[in-house]
Amino acid sequence: MPSPIDLAELPFLREALFELALLSISGGVLGAWVVLRRLAFFSHAAGSATFPGLVLADASGISPTIAGVAVALGYAGGVERAGRSRHDHGEGTALLLVAALAGGVILASDVFESGAVVDRLLFGTLLGLDATDLAVSGAVAAIAACAALALGRTWAAVGFDPDGASALGLRSDRADLLLLALVAVAAVAAIPAVGVLLVTAIYVLPAAAARLLTRSIRGLVGVALALGLAEGLLGLYLAYWLDVPPGPPIAVLGALVCLATAVLTRGRPA
Amino acid sequence: MSGPAVSAEGLAAAYGDVRVLEQVSFSAEPGQSVCVLGPNGGGKTTLFRVLLGELEPLAGGVEVSGRPAYMAQTERTRLDFPVTALDVAVMGALARGRWWLPPSREERAAARAALERVGLGTEADVRFGELSGGQRQRALLARALVQDAPVLLLDEPLSGVDPASAALIGGVFDELRAEGRALLVASHDVESARSFDLVLCVNRRQVAFGPPAATLHRATLEATYGHELIVLDGQSAVTVQHHGHGH
Amino acid sequence: MEVVDFLLDPLRSGIDRRALLELALVGSLCGALGFWVLTERLAYGAESLAHGLLPGLVLAALAGVPLLLGAVGGALAAAVLIALAASDPRTGPDAGTAVAVTGLVGLGALLALAPDSPQRLEELLFGDPLGVSDGDLAAGVALVVVGGALLAALHRPLAAMAFDPAGAAAAGLRPALVRLALLVLLAAAVAVAVQGLGALLVLAVLIAPPVAVRAHARTPAQAMMGGAAVAVLAALVGMEVSFHAHSAAGASVALALCAAAGLGAALRPSRRGARRGARPRSLPPAQASPGRRPGAA
Numbered sequence: 001m002p003s004p005i006d007l008a009e010l011p012f013l014r015e016a017l018f019e020l021a022l023l024s025i026s027g028g029v030l031g032a033w034v035v036l037r038r039l040a041f042f043s044h045a046a047g048s049a050t051f052p053g054l055v056l057a058d059a060s061g062i063s064p065t066i067a068g069v070a071v072a073l074g075y076a077g078g079v080e081r082a083g084r085s086r087h088d089h090g091e092g093t094a095l096l097l098v099a100a101l102a103g104g105v106i107l108a109s110d111v112f113e114s115g116a117v118v119d120r121l122l123f124g125t126l127l128g129l130d131a132t133d134l135a136v137s138g139a140v141a142a143i144a145a146c147a148a149l150a151l152g153r154t155w156a157a158v159g160f161d162p163d164g165a166s167a168l169g170l171r172s173d174r175a176d177l178l179l180l181a182l183v184a185v186a187a188v189a190a191i192p193a194v195g196v197l198l199v200t201a202i203y204v205l206p207a208a209a210a211r212l213l214t215r216s217i218r219g220l221v222g223v224a225l226a227l228g229l230a231e232g233l234l235g236l237y238l239a240y241w242l243d244v245p246p247g248p249p250i251a252v253l254g255a256l257v258c259l260a261t262a263v264l265t266r267g268r269p270a
Numbered sequence: 271m272s273g274p275a276v277s278a279e280g281l282a283a284a285y286g287d288v289r290v291l292e293q294v295s296f297s298a299e300p301g302q303s304v305c306v307l308g309p310n311g312g313g314k315t316t317l318f319r320v321l322l323g324e325l326e327p328l329a330g331g332v333e334v335s336g337r338p339a340y341m342a343q344t345e346r347t348r349l350d351f352p353v354t355a356l357d358v359a360v361m362g363a364l365a366r367g368r369w370w371l372p373p374s375r376e377e378r379a380a381a382r383a384a385l386e387r388v389g390l391g392t393e394a395d396v397r398f399g400e401l402s403g404g405q406r407q408r409a410l411l412a413r414a415l416v417q418d419a420p421v422l423l424l425d426e427p428l429s430g431v432d433p434a435s436a437a438l439i440g441g442v443f444d445e446l447r448a449e450g451r452a453l454l455v456a457s458h459d460v461e462s463a464r465s466f467d468l469v470l471c472v473n474r475r476q477v478a479f480g481p482p483a484a485t486l487h488r489a490t491l492e493a494t495y496g497h498e499l500i501v502l503d504g505q506s507a508v509t510v511q512h513h514g515h516g517h
Numbered sequence: 518m519e520v521v522d523f524l525l526d527p528l529r530s531g532i533d534r535r536a537l538l539e540l541a542l543v544g545s546l547c548g549a550l551g552f553w554v555l556t557e558r559l560a561y562g563a564e565s566l567a568h569g570l571l572p573g574l575v576l577a578a579l580a581g582v583p584l585l586l587g588a589v590g591g592a593l594a595a596a597v598l599i600a601l602a603a604s605d606p607r608t609g610p611d612a613g614t615a616v617a618v619t620g621l622v623g624l625g626a627l628l629a630l631a632p633d634s635p636q637r638l639e640e641l642l643f644g645d646p647l648g649v650s651d652g653d654l655a656a657g658v659a660l661v662v663v664g665g666a667l668l669a670a671l672h673r674p675l676a677a678m679a680f681d682p683a684g685a686a687a688a689g690l691r692p693a694l695v696r697l698a699l700l701v702l703l704a705a706a707v708a709v710a711v712q713g714l715g716a717l718l719v720l721a722v723l724i725a726p727p728v729a730v731r732a733h734a735r736t737p738a739q740a741m742m743g744g745a746a747v748a749v750l751a752a753l754v755g756m757e758v759s760f761h762a763h764s765a766a767g768a769s770v771a772l773a774l775c776a777a778a779g780l781g782a783a784l785r786p787s788r789r790g791a792r793r794g795a796r797p798r799s800l801p802p803a804q805a806s807p808g809r810r811p812g813a814a
Contacts (some may be wrong), residue, residue, distance in 0.1 A: 034612075035608060038609060040615035041561075092728075095720075095725055095728065102718055102769075105643050106765055109764075110764040123626050149372075151370070153369055154369050156353065160348055160358070160361070164346075164347070165364075166322070167322050167338070169364075170369060205616055208612045211607060212605075215352055216352055217353070220352065245630065251623025252624050256620070259620075350607070350609070
């Protein structure tokens with residue numbers, strides 16, 4: 001077993017460490033709202049929808065994360081415009097995601113013949129994180145924290161009682177659009193570390209476990225952040241030890257934590 | 271304050287091409303209470319929507335003092351949301367602007383006072399979803415109180431509420447009227463309408479408007495409720511509710 | 518004729534012929550079954566099931582047993598786990614399903630990538646029609662025969678349930694049993710189809726055909742026949758493209774299916790211009806038309 005100290009000493013692992021720490025901040029702050037406002041599927045879809053765009057960007061030298069952010073914003077805007085609730089897992093969205101994944105893999109394997117890219121984009125990478133990824137994750141964490149501070153009351157009022165919130169004069173549509181856009185961009189920011197298929201390991205799993213443990217919104221954010229950080233670091237260590245991308249171990253850890261908390265808090269009122 | 275607190279003139283409203291409300295004209299002075307009677311789908315909630323500014327009238331106009339406080343039915347709220355009764359009451363302060371700041375001490379104090387007023391002083395930290403039906407209605411009323419609005423729109427505030435809560439809520443209504451606020455209460459209960467200052471009967475169009483003595487006649491009620499009406503011993507009337515037809 | 522030769526080239530290769538046969542068999546059943554998947558709103562559940570059976574596939578590959586066994590076992594385990602996770606009222610079905618599916622996909626990837634000889638994860642995810650075995654063909658035939666018989670037998674109960682569940686129950690049908698049978702068939706179809714299209718793309722063969730014919734079919738039977746035809750056609754087009762353009766076979770078929778859905782939906786005959794005139798049965802969303810604020814006194 002390798003020494004955990006390596007995480008802090010080896011340069012490439014240090015970057016991964018910082019990346020996951022930054023992501024756990026967004027995961028705590030936004031993850032709470034993803035769970036409360038039922039955006040889990042939306043966050044997964046936002047990640048998957050960017051897959052072909054990321055392949056293209058990777059092949060043509062554009063920074064994938066920047067390209068991904070552009071696609072994510074477009075996706076969020078499209079969902080909000082369609083008015084079709086993001087809770088309505090319509091068939092159209094499902095097919096869109098299948099087409100995105102199929103298109104991406106054809107582009108990667110057959111057009112650009114960069115097969116290794118597929119594994120990296122699908123499940124994340126230990127070694128390939130660079131300064132741009134850190135910068136984007138840092139920016140997302142900062143923006144998410146500020147937005148949650150400023151808009152948290154509005155998001156809560158809208159989630160609790162949409163009609164009432166409207167009557168209070170809150171611009172619920174704008175507030176929700178911002179939430180969708182943030183979640184979509186945050187999902188893309190997590191892709192370098194955990195991959196397109198497992199962004200929910202950052203934005204849903206820690207918050208879902210936290211939801212079972214706390215009874216207030218503020219507590220939800222805090223516990224989700226702590227759990228996300230712990231799962232991210234431990235998952236990173238496992239990825240290093242087993243020589244696998246970070247996404248899968250973090251996802252498995254997150255799911256096990258959810259299972260454990262569900263069993264331990266069984267019967268407790270929420 | 272001069273002039274009516276809330277009024278409508280020749281109001282018509284529609285969803286797309288479907289007209290749901292026609293020829294509504296009424297007015298209420300500060301301190302008056304109006305009972306809005308009508309069957310499901312008859313336009314009560316549409317009227318509230320127009321008064322709240324959420325729906326543009328097709329014709330005619332409305333005038334409302336300030337931004338009305340709205341007390342919706344609790345079925346439309348999420349019971350699994352992790353908010354306490356106090357959190358719900360504090361939401362009323364969002365109407366006063368500065369939504370981007372956390373609740374101030376004054377706002378929290380106002381929320382606690384409102385909870386006391388509706389008899390939930392000791393339940394301030396109880397989760398909304400764990401309150402009883404009547405308590406939830408009172409918490410939503412507290413939210414409306416915190417908003418401190420001159421006009422309150424209340425959508426069936428007493429439906430499914432236990433008698434103790436109903437009495438409490440009724441007492442608060444009287445206090446609000448004494449403070450000079452105007453109340454519009456959508457209701458199914460024809461009997462309770464008699465205790466209001468004014469009654470407005472709507473069934474896709476205005477059937478009648480005026481004091482209870484002048485409006486709560488059999489003819490008016492039949493025009494309002496159609497076959498949903500059951501009349502007992504010639505004087506009092508009971509309406510039959512049809513749930514599930516939309517609102 | 519050159520065009521004919523061009524089109525027939527894939528069929529000259531034994532491998533491609535078998536692939537096409539398997540896809541046609543599976544596609545025909547799934548294209549028909551898909552109509553009920555849509556009607557009973559099982560699309561999201563089917564997708565979760567398909568993703569969630571990944572660990573089963575990987576374990577089968579590691580153990581050297583037929584993938585079909587892994588798919589069936591994985592589907593069963595996934596169904597139970599997802600149902601349990603989604604039923605927790607504290608987190609809700611949206612988050613609960615995400616927890617189960619993410620955990621299972623992560624587990625599958627971990628099992629596939631950790632060992633010294635990493636399993637061909639990409640084929641498990643995106644399909645491998647060209648690698649179809651005799652066992653897979655047999656499974657395809659069995660699916661069509663048994664599944665087709667089941668669909669035929671259940672046709673009237675399914676239609677009655679879809680139209681009016683309460684009335685159907687009152688008439689003596691057992692909606693719970695019918696639905697269970699449908700779910701079992703769905704799981705079996707997914708397990709068989711996953712060999713050709715992979716866990717991530719198999720949903721297309723269930724959902725795209727009914728979406729393509731939705732606006733054009735007048736009866737369930739038409740929708741099912743049409744769906745089967747669309748699926749087979751899309752399989753053919755996908756394999757042709759894959760053969761000539763050297764693109765991944767499973768992904769090409771999936772794209773062809775999605776394209777068919779898009780085409781079918783876009784070519785929707787616009788008889789029903791009455792959408793606006795219909796009386797809304799429930800309140801439109803609160804932000805219907807904010808409009809101007811009413812004047813303050």
